[in-house]
Amino acid sequence: MDDAALDQLKAGQKAVWGMGDYRKIALLTDDVAGPLVDACAISAGQEVLDVAAGTGNVAVRAAREGAAVTASDLSPDLIEIGNARCAEEGLDVAWTEADVEDLPFADASFDCVASVFGAMFAPRPERAAQEMFRVVRPGNTVGMANWAPESSVGRTFGLIRDFAPPPEGVPSPFDWGVEEIVRERLGPHAGTVEIERRNCDWSFESREAALEYFGNAGPQAALKAGLTEQGRYEEFRERAWALMDELSVGEEGVRLQPEYLLVVARKRG
Template identity: 40%
Template sequence: MIEERERDAAVKAGHRAMWALGDYSAVAAQVIPQLGATLVRAARVGPGDRVLDVAAGTGNAALPAARTGAEVVAGDLTPELLEIGRASAEREGLTLTWQEADAEALPYADGEFDAVLSCVGVMFAPRHRVAADELLRVCRPGGTIGLVNWTPQGFVGQLFAAMRPYAPALPPGAQPPPLWGDEDHVRELFGDRVSSLTLGRDAVVVNRFATPAEFRDFFATHYGPTVAVYRANAGDPERTAGLDRALTDLAARHLEGGVMRWEYLLVTARRA
């Protein structure tokens, strides 16, 4: 049991450090700025709602939720991201609570929130069942759970597939993040604990990159998981070159006229 707790703590520390690499705020602001607002609209967040944004990062969903007049708590495992989000909120004159919080052990009471959201965030918690249990636990009966998750077949799911041969193996018990973008997986995670479940695929239009190499260089510099994979291969020029080719080839297959479409699964559920 002690070894298991130590292993879990090491996994959490690794995730915290990975997401502090690079500059995720640039990804959120320059590449997918509209995605959080899409989720907030789908979840019908409004004035007076008590809202939790799980794995909030720099506030991609928390900030648009606060703009509706909701009372928002933004929780994330990585304090560096929360500090960036807090500064953004202050510049806008928005009031939110920013709190370090593990998606697999949320520090909130049962049924505390009217809406529990996560925009391409909770999908990266290693143990999907544990994270799903926590989303449901802190949402009040009749409340809304709203998620945006990258799909396995979409661009970001394929990005993780392209990086997999160059990345360390997942820790024991961890599941691949893009599984959260599979409809059957989400149905199985929530089961009869939700009274309604709506699943729809859509795509965010990304026009940030003019060339495949520009995408590769941006993600190698700014996106924590990609930065981590490059660092893991920094001592091997051949593997680094292979990773370069994998990311460039992936972007070339998806980039048309300076535009990419990144597929996601939009999940809205009503807590039973």
């Protein structure tokens, strides 16, 4: 991918993730932040970066532990929401607009760099890994939570890609949910890589309610707008409902338990 195409892709990502109401999506994934903060042993006095922070689930948990927290995201809309959230909770978190592939921080600036379902969406995964390890101090941790490709989230994004294919040459973000690929990407930088498989647990009254709720995520909101204009949204909706019926583990309504990898990698040194 040349520079012009990359710039266009990132501009699109910045716009898309500002669509919908990501606060509602963040509620679904808030329970993931605590286990990642614990796994990285984040504690008072540490300097922590929540990268691709969304509305700051990790930042909030780390700040509650007494860490000095910086939160960064590509989307200025999400930064505004996250900053307001932290202010409302009386938490001192420094928010800044930043690209995980080009972090505006000096080498070895943080004791921990963490990302929950954020850095995995960077179009150049090796570059994202390099940057996260560059800004963390030797002997300290990079933590990630990444959706598995076979999870309900991964399967749903696969359906989205059927209707709105990504640019040629961009790897699937859900490769970050494959253990062998994670070790391959982090191995050049890490002395150890620990991976745990975990699941979220979400319940909705119906498949209609579930699809409407997921529509608060930027990519789904953008897709709905585009497909509605093309007269193709009903086709997507029917396939999405069928997928939920297939993946639901509950007897009533829709219950989804998407799998993710909890990754803690320790930088050499």
